[in-house]
Amino acid sequence: MEPSTKSTKFADLVRGDKPVLIDFTAAWCGPCRMMPPILAELKHKTGDKLTIIKVDIDKNPHAAQAYNVMSVPTLLLVHRGETKWRQSGVVPASQIHQAIGPFIG
Numbered sequence: 824m825e826p827s828t829k830s831t832k833f834a835d836l837v838r839g840d841k842p843v844l845i846d847f848t849a850a851w852c853g854p855c856r857m858m859p860p861i862l863a864e865l866k867h868k869t870g871d872k873l874t875i876i877k878v879d880i881d882k883n884p885h886a887a888q889a890y891n892v893m894s895v896p897t898l899l900l901v902h903r904g905e906t907k908w909r910q911s912g913v914v915p916a917s918q919i920h921q922a923i924g925p926f927i928g
Contacts, residue, residue, distance in 0.1 A: 833886065836874065842902040842927050843874045844919075847892045849881055854913045855896045864916035872927045900926055 837843050846862060848855040862875050880887040880895060890899055890906070900908040900923045907926045910919070 833876075836876070837901045838904040840903065841874055842872070842900055842907070842923070843876060844923065845886075845890070845899045845901060846875065846877045847880055847887055847890070847895055847897040847899070848877055849879060849895045851881075852895045857913050858896050861913070861916045861919070865919055868916065868920050869927060873923070902926055 837845075844862075844865070846858055848858065866873070866875055878886050880892060890897075892899075894911050896913060897909065897911045898914065898919065899906055908923050910922070
């Protein structure tokens with residue numbers, strides 16, 4: 824059986840040369856609803872140096888399991904297949920930017 828295009832694209836993305844910030848989220852999670860404006864501000868600060876994606880743990884349980892995500896929201900910075908930074912809970916954009924800065928150049 825061929826792997827799905829979606830999972831192949833995800834795997835290619837997280838193994839790529841550009842750092843990826845994964846926002847593990849869920850529709851039922853109240854704090855997760857606070858993340859979109861925070862991540863928009865972060866995207867504004869980082870520009871093209873960083874790809875930001877959202878992964879719903881209920882729709883993509885294998886991704887959550889692969890990264891050992893136990894609570895949402897959880898943010899992971901992945902670069903070339905390696906987790907460089909991880910944080911659970913709502914975090915201000917400035918704090919995220921400071922933490923991931925060394926990994927995004």
